[in-house]
Amino acid sequence: MISFETNEINKWKIELEIMNSNPSYNQMSKSKSTINYDDILSEYDESKKLNTTRLLIKQGNNYIGLVDYCINNPSDNTPWISLFVIHKKFQGSGNSHEVFELLESLVRKEGKTKLHLAVHKENEKGLSFWSRIGFNKVKVIIFEGKPHYCLEKDI
Incomplete structure:
Protein backbone atom coordinates (compact mmCIF):
# COMPACT_ATOMS: atom_id res chain seq x y z
CA MET A 1 0.00 0.00 0.00
CA ILE A 2 1.27 3.42 -0.99
CA SER A 3 1.06 6.33 1.46
CA PHE A 4 2.43 9.84 1.82
CA GLU A 5 4.43 11.32 4.69
CA THR A 6 5.36 14.98 5.08
CA ASN A 7 8.92 15.57 3.91
CA GLU A 8 10.77 17.96 6.23
CA ILE A 9 14.42 18.98 6.12
CA ASN A 10 15.24 16.64 9.03
CA LYS A 11 14.53 13.76 6.61
CA TRP A 12 17.15 14.98 4.14
CA LYS A 13 19.11 11.70 4.18
CA ILE A 14 16.04 9.82 2.91
CA GLU A 15 15.54 12.37 0.14
CA LEU A 16 19.23 12.27 -0.75
CA GLU A 17 19.20 8.47 -1.08
CA ILE A 18 16.14 8.56 -3.35
CA MET A 19 17.54 11.34 -5.53
CA ASN A 20 21.00 9.78 -5.83
CA SER A 21 19.48 6.46 -6.92
CA ASN A 22 18.58 8.35 -10.13
CA PRO A 23 21.88 9.80 -11.38
CA SER A 24 20.56 10.42 -14.91
CA TYR A 25 17.73 12.58 -13.52
CA ASN A 26 20.21 14.49 -11.34
CA GLN A 27 22.34 15.08 -14.42
CA MET A 28 19.35 16.46 -16.33
CA SER A 29 18.10 18.66 -13.51
CA LYS A 30 21.28 19.67 -11.65
CA SER A 31 23.99 19.02 -14.27
CA LYS A 32 25.67 16.54 -11.92
CA SER A 33 24.97 12.87 -11.28
CA THR A 34 25.20 13.04 -7.48
CA ILE A 35 23.62 15.72 -5.32
CA ASN A 36 24.41 16.65 -1.70
CA TYR A 37 22.88 18.15 1.42
CA ASP A 38 23.23 21.70 0.08
CA ASP A 39 21.17 20.77 -2.99
CA ILE A 40 18.44 19.30 -0.78
CA LEU A 41 18.49 22.38 1.46
CA SER A 42 18.18 24.64 -1.59
CA GLU A 43 15.14 22.67 -2.82
CA TYR A 44 13.60 22.80 0.66
CA ASP A 45 14.08 26.58 0.90
CA GLU A 46 12.62 27.11 -2.58
CA SER A 47 9.58 24.97 -1.75
CA LYS A 48 8.89 27.10 1.35
CA LYS A 49 8.95 30.27 -0.77
CA LEU A 50 6.57 28.73 -3.33
CA ASN A 51 4.25 27.16 -0.74
CA THR A 52 4.90 23.70 -2.13
CA THR A 53 3.78 20.54 -0.36
CA ARG A 54 6.71 18.11 -0.04
CA LEU A 55 5.89 14.45 0.49
CA LEU A 56 7.86 11.26 0.91
CA ILE A 57 6.25 8.25 -0.71
CA LYS A 58 6.10 5.09 1.38
CA GLN A 59 5.27 1.52 0.50
CA GLY A 60 4.91 -0.31 3.79
CA ASN A 61 8.05 0.61 5.74
CA ASN A 62 10.07 1.54 2.64
CA TYR A 63 10.58 5.07 1.38
CA ILE A 64 10.21 4.67 -2.37
CA GLY A 65 10.05 8.20 -3.69
CA LEU A 66 9.33 11.91 -3.45
CA VAL A 67 6.64 14.20 -4.76
CA ASP A 68 6.45 17.98 -4.44
CA TYR A 69 3.41 19.87 -5.65
CA CYS A 70 1.79 23.27 -5.37
CA ILE A 71 -1.98 23.23 -5.14
CA ASN A 72 -2.31 26.83 -6.38
CA ASN A 73 0.63 27.95 -8.52
CA PRO A 74 0.71 31.78 -8.43
CA SER A 75 1.46 31.98 -12.17
CA ASP A 76 -1.82 30.37 -13.25
CA ASN A 77 -3.77 29.36 -10.09
CA THR A 78 -3.48 25.73 -11.18
CA PRO A 79 -1.91 22.80 -9.31
CA TRP A 80 1.61 21.91 -10.47
CA ILE A 81 3.74 18.88 -9.74
CA SER A 82 7.26 20.20 -9.31
CA LEU A 83 9.02 16.93 -8.44
CA PHE A 84 8.04 13.29 -8.89
CA VAL A 85 10.86 10.80 -8.34
CA ILE A 86 10.72 7.08 -7.58
CA HIS A 87 13.79 5.35 -6.10
CA LYS A 88 15.53 3.38 -8.85
CA LYS A 89 15.02 0.01 -7.14
CA PHE A 90 11.23 0.59 -6.96
CA GLN A 91 10.78 1.60 -10.62
CA GLY A 92 9.18 -0.62 -13.23
CA SER A 93 6.57 -2.31 -11.06
CA GLY A 94 3.60 0.06 -11.29
CA ASN A 95 4.53 2.20 -8.29
CA SER A 96 4.64 5.45 -10.28
CA HIS A 97 1.12 4.91 -11.58
CA GLU A 98 -0.22 4.06 -8.12
CA VAL A 99 1.50 7.09 -6.58
CA PHE A 100 0.08 9.38 -9.26
CA GLU A 101 -3.46 8.08 -8.71
CA LEU A 102 -3.15 8.86 -4.99
CA LEU A 103 -1.77 12.34 -5.73
CA GLU A 104 -4.47 13.00 -8.31
CA SER A 105 -7.09 12.08 -5.69
CA LEU A 106 -5.58 14.58 -3.22
CA VAL A 107 -5.68 17.35 -5.82
CA ARG A 108 -9.28 16.55 -6.81
CA LYS A 109 -10.32 16.74 -3.13
CA GLU A 110 -9.11 20.36 -3.24
CA GLY A 111 -11.70 21.04 -5.95
CA LYS A 112 -9.16 21.25 -8.78
CA THR A 113 -9.92 20.04 -12.30
CA LYS A 114 -6.53 20.41 -14.02
CA GLY A 145 18.48 27.37 -19.09
CA LYS A 146 17.03 24.00 -20.16
CA PRO A 147 14.06 23.20 -22.46
CA HIS A 148 11.02 21.63 -20.80
CA TYR A 149 7.64 20.46 -22.03
CA CYS A 150 4.74 21.88 -20.04
CA LEU A 151 2.09 19.19 -19.71
CA GLU A 152 -1.54 19.36 -18.65
CA LYS A 153 -4.18 16.85 -17.64
CA ASP A 154 -7.88 17.27 -16.88
CA ILE A 155 -8.61 15.40 -13.66
Missing part, protein backbone atom coordinates in the same frame (compact mmCIF):
# COMPACT_ATOMS: atom_id res chain seq x y z
CA LEU A 115 -2.99 19.43 -13.16
CA HIS A 116 0.24 20.73 -14.70
CA LEU A 117 3.86 19.70 -14.67
CA ALA A 118 7.03 20.31 -16.63
CA VAL A 119 9.31 17.58 -17.98
CA HIS A 120 12.86 18.05 -19.15
CA LYS A 121 12.70 17.82 -22.94
CA GLU A 122 15.46 15.19 -22.90
CA ASN A 123 13.60 13.04 -20.33
CA GLU A 124 12.04 10.62 -22.81
CA LYS A 125 11.18 8.05 -20.13
CA GLY A 126 9.36 10.69 -18.05
CA LEU A 127 7.54 12.12 -21.05
CA SER A 128 6.41 8.63 -22.05
CA PHE A 129 5.06 7.93 -18.54
CA TRP A 130 3.16 11.23 -18.26
CA SER A 131 1.71 10.84 -21.77
CA ARG A 132 0.51 7.28 -21.00
CA ILE A 133 -1.48 8.51 -18.00
CA GLY A 134 -3.22 11.28 -19.90
CA PHE A 135 -1.00 14.36 -19.85
CA ASN A 136 -0.73 16.39 -23.05
CA LYS A 137 1.98 18.78 -24.21
CA VAL A 138 0.86 22.39 -23.95
CA LYS A 139 4.04 24.29 -24.75
CA VAL A 140 7.82 24.30 -24.54
CA ILE A 141 9.53 26.61 -22.06
CA ILE A 142 13.11 27.29 -21.02
CA PHE A 143 13.56 26.84 -17.26
CA GLU A 144 16.95 27.27 -15.62
Whole structure:
Protein backbone atom coordinates (compact mmCIF):
# COMPACT_ATOMS: atom_id res chain seq x y z
CA MET A 1 0.00 0.00 0.00
CA ILE A 2 1.27 3.42 -0.99
CA SER A 3 1.06 6.33 1.46
CA PHE A 4 2.43 9.84 1.82
CA GLU A 5 4.43 11.32 4.69
CA THR A 6 5.36 14.98 5.08
CA ASN A 7 8.92 15.57 3.91
CA GLU A 8 10.77 17.96 6.23
CA ILE A 9 14.42 18.98 6.12
CA ASN A 10 15.24 16.64 9.03
CA LYS A 11 14.53 13.76 6.61
CA TRP A 12 17.15 14.98 4.14
CA LYS A 13 19.11 11.70 4.18
CA ILE A 14 16.04 9.82 2.91
CA GLU A 15 15.54 12.37 0.14
CA LEU A 16 19.23 12.27 -0.75
CA GLU A 17 19.20 8.47 -1.08
CA ILE A 18 16.14 8.56 -3.35
CA MET A 19 17.54 11.34 -5.53
CA ASN A 20 21.00 9.78 -5.83
CA SER A 21 19.48 6.46 -6.92
CA ASN A 22 18.58 8.35 -10.13
CA PRO A 23 21.88 9.80 -11.38
CA SER A 24 20.56 10.42 -14.91
CA TYR A 25 17.73 12.58 -13.52
CA ASN A 26 20.21 14.49 -11.34
CA GLN A 27 22.34 15.08 -14.42
CA MET A 28 19.35 16.46 -16.33
CA SER A 29 18.10 18.66 -13.51
CA LYS A 30 21.28 19.67 -11.65
CA SER A 31 23.99 19.02 -14.27
CA LYS A 32 25.67 16.54 -11.92
CA SER A 33 24.97 12.87 -11.28
CA THR A 34 25.20 13.04 -7.48
CA ILE A 35 23.62 15.72 -5.32
CA ASN A 36 24.41 16.65 -1.70
CA TYR A 37 22.88 18.15 1.42
CA ASP A 38 23.23 21.70 0.08
CA ASP A 39 21.17 20.77 -2.99
CA ILE A 40 18.44 19.30 -0.78
CA LEU A 41 18.49 22.38 1.46
CA SER A 42 18.18 24.64 -1.59
CA GLU A 43 15.14 22.67 -2.82
CA TYR A 44 13.60 22.80 0.66
CA ASP A 45 14.08 26.58 0.90
CA GLU A 46 12.62 27.11 -2.58
CA SER A 47 9.58 24.97 -1.75
CA LYS A 48 8.89 27.10 1.35
CA LYS A 49 8.95 30.27 -0.77
CA LEU A 50 6.57 28.73 -3.33
CA ASN A 51 4.25 27.16 -0.74
CA THR A 52 4.90 23.70 -2.13
CA THR A 53 3.78 20.54 -0.36
CA ARG A 54 6.71 18.11 -0.04
CA LEU A 55 5.89 14.45 0.49
CA LEU A 56 7.86 11.26 0.91
CA ILE A 57 6.25 8.25 -0.71
CA LYS A 58 6.10 5.09 1.38
CA GLN A 59 5.27 1.52 0.50
CA GLY A 60 4.91 -0.31 3.79
CA ASN A 61 8.05 0.61 5.74
CA ASN A 62 10.07 1.54 2.64
CA TYR A 63 10.58 5.07 1.38
CA ILE A 64 10.21 4.67 -2.37
CA GLY A 65 10.05 8.20 -3.69
CA LEU A 66 9.33 11.91 -3.45
CA VAL A 67 6.64 14.20 -4.76
CA ASP A 68 6.45 17.98 -4.44
CA TYR A 69 3.41 19.87 -5.65
CA CYS A 70 1.79 23.27 -5.37
CA ILE A 71 -1.98 23.23 -5.14
CA ASN A 72 -2.31 26.83 -6.38
CA ASN A 73 0.63 27.95 -8.52
CA PRO A 74 0.71 31.78 -8.43
CA SER A 75 1.46 31.98 -12.17
CA ASP A 76 -1.82 30.37 -13.25
CA ASN A 77 -3.77 29.36 -10.09
CA THR A 78 -3.48 25.73 -11.18
CA PRO A 79 -1.91 22.80 -9.31
CA TRP A 80 1.61 21.91 -10.47
CA ILE A 81 3.74 18.88 -9.74
CA SER A 82 7.26 20.20 -9.31
CA LEU A 83 9.02 16.93 -8.44
CA PHE A 84 8.04 13.29 -8.89
CA VAL A 85 10.86 10.80 -8.34
CA ILE A 86 10.72 7.08 -7.58
CA HIS A 87 13.79 5.35 -6.10
CA LYS A 88 15.53 3.38 -8.85
CA LYS A 89 15.02 0.01 -7.14
CA PHE A 90 11.23 0.59 -6.96
CA GLN A 91 10.78 1.60 -10.62
CA GLY A 92 9.18 -0.62 -13.23
CA SER A 93 6.57 -2.31 -11.06
CA GLY A 94 3.60 0.06 -11.29
CA ASN A 95 4.53 2.20 -8.29
CA SER A 96 4.64 5.45 -10.28
CA HIS A 97 1.12 4.91 -11.58
CA GLU A 98 -0.22 4.06 -8.12
CA VAL A 99 1.50 7.09 -6.58
CA PHE A 100 0.08 9.38 -9.26
CA GLU A 101 -3.46 8.08 -8.71
CA LEU A 102 -3.15 8.86 -4.99
CA LEU A 103 -1.77 12.34 -5.73
CA GLU A 104 -4.47 13.00 -8.31
CA SER A 105 -7.09 12.08 -5.69
CA LEU A 106 -5.58 14.58 -3.22
CA VAL A 107 -5.68 17.35 -5.82
CA ARG A 108 -9.28 16.55 -6.81
CA LYS A 109 -10.32 16.74 -3.13
CA GLU A 110 -9.11 20.36 -3.24
CA GLY A 111 -11.70 21.04 -5.95
CA LYS A 112 -9.16 21.25 -8.78
CA THR A 113 -9.92 20.04 -12.30
CA LYS A 114 -6.53 20.41 -14.02
CA LEU A 115 -2.99 19.43 -13.16
CA HIS A 116 0.24 20.73 -14.70
CA LEU A 117 3.86 19.70 -14.67
CA ALA A 118 7.03 20.31 -16.63
CA VAL A 119 9.31 17.58 -17.98
CA HIS A 120 12.86 18.05 -19.15
CA LYS A 121 12.70 17.82 -22.94
CA GLU A 122 15.46 15.19 -22.90
CA ASN A 123 13.60 13.04 -20.33
CA GLU A 124 12.04 10.62 -22.81
CA LYS A 125 11.18 8.05 -20.13
CA GLY A 126 9.36 10.69 -18.05
CA LEU A 127 7.54 12.12 -21.05
CA SER A 128 6.41 8.63 -22.05
CA PHE A 129 5.06 7.93 -18.54
CA TRP A 130 3.16 11.23 -18.26
CA SER A 131 1.71 10.84 -21.77
CA ARG A 132 0.51 7.28 -21.00
CA ILE A 133 -1.48 8.51 -18.00
CA GLY A 134 -3.22 11.28 -19.90
CA PHE A 135 -1.00 14.36 -19.85
CA ASN A 136 -0.73 16.39 -23.05
CA LYS A 137 1.98 18.78 -24.21
CA VAL A 138 0.86 22.39 -23.95
CA LYS A 139 4.04 24.29 -24.75
CA VAL A 140 7.82 24.30 -24.54
CA ILE A 141 9.53 26.61 -22.06
CA ILE A 142 13.11 27.29 -21.02
CA PHE A 143 13.56 26.84 -17.26
CA GLU A 144 16.95 27.27 -15.62
CA GLY A 145 18.48 27.37 -19.09
CA LYS A 146 17.03 24.00 -20.16
CA PRO A 147 14.06 23.20 -22.46
CA HIS A 148 11.02 21.63 -20.80
CA TYR A 149 7.64 20.46 -22.03
CA CYS A 150 4.74 21.88 -20.04
CA LEU A 151 2.09 19.19 -19.71
CA GLU A 152 -1.54 19.36 -18.65
CA LYS A 153 -4.18 16.85 -17.64
CA ASP A 154 -7.88 17.27 -16.88
CA ILE A 155 -8.61 15.40 -13.66
